[in-house]
Amino acid sequence: MSRSERLLDLIQCLRRHRRPVSGQVLADQLGVSIRTLYRDIATLQGQGAPIEGEAGLGYVLKPGFLLPPLMFTDEEIEAIVLGSRWVAKQPDLRLSAAAANALAKIAAVLPDDLREDLDASTLLVGPPMTAIEGIDLGIVRQAIRHERKLGFLYRDAGGAASQRVVWPFALGFFDKVRVVVAWCEMRQDFRHFRTDRISALDAIDARYPRRRQALLKEWRATLDRPRGP
Structure with a gap:
């Protein structure tokens, strides 16, 4: 176990005790020596953790403490x-x-x-696949966040074009393509739109009438049902 993982476990041990707990009990639970436990307590206190107490009296973590985001395994x-x-x-x-x-x-x-x-992380990401985006994906992400409608021209696999107004609620990232998941007003159903087939994107200043989370839940329930463009 790394030192950072041990400090994280110590915080979790203290959280389980609402009253002061002795250093020896904490050391036994973590499987470390009492000297190591005292050093770890001092380290956490130095990083701002509100741990009260001292050797011989016991330790307690004050309520409301949120684990700092810097503590990772x-x-x-x-x-x-x-x-x-x-x-x-x-x-x-x-x-x-x-x-x-x-x-x-x-x-x-x-x-x-x-x-x-x-x-020093040795987990590497290979070169990206060649992808051509004709639209600004930031506009799509913003529309999803704020539950706003989007309008655009869409060309299907055969090249046929149609004007769409949609309620976007998810954006899928794949190696070769990005896909907007949305409720389509023209089809009155959920549809998946490849972003490389979208053009003339227009952010419509109108909130769609349903919540994003509700649309996402309903869409997930219909994934096995085939749907057209």
């Missing part, structure tokens, strides 16, 4: 790095930049040992 760091690196290579330029910025902010507040783990 080794596998959590690998997941963060791998996910950020993948997003950073996507054609959505604003999302790509946001992933790189988020990773830099996380690195800036990590303890030294965790920052080294983050920098």
Whole structure:
């Protein structure tokens, strides 16, 4: 177990006790020596954790303490790095930049040992597939966040064009394509729209009449049902 994981486990142990608990009990629960336990308590206190008490009297974590986001396990760091690196290579330029910025902010507040783990991660993302986006995916993401309608011209696999007004509630990222998942007013049903077939995108300043979460739940229940363009 790494030191960062041990500190995380110590916080969780303290959370399970509402009254002061002796250092020896905590050390036994964590499987460490009492000297190591005292050093870990001092480290957490130095990082701002409101742990009260002292050796011989016991320790208690004050209510309301939220675990700092800098406390990650080794596998959590690998997941963060791998996910950020993948997003950073996507054609959505604003999302790509946001992933790189988020990773830099996380690195800036990590303890030294965790920052080294983050920098040395050997989980790599291959080169992105060639993708041509004719629209700004940031507009789509904003419409999803604010539950706003979108209008656009859509061409199906055969090249036939149609004007659509949709209620977007999800955006799928695949290796070769991005897909807008939405309720289509013309079809009166859920539809999947490849972003490379969308043009003349228009952000409509009108909120669609249902909540995004409700649409997502209903769409998931209908995934086995075939649907056209």
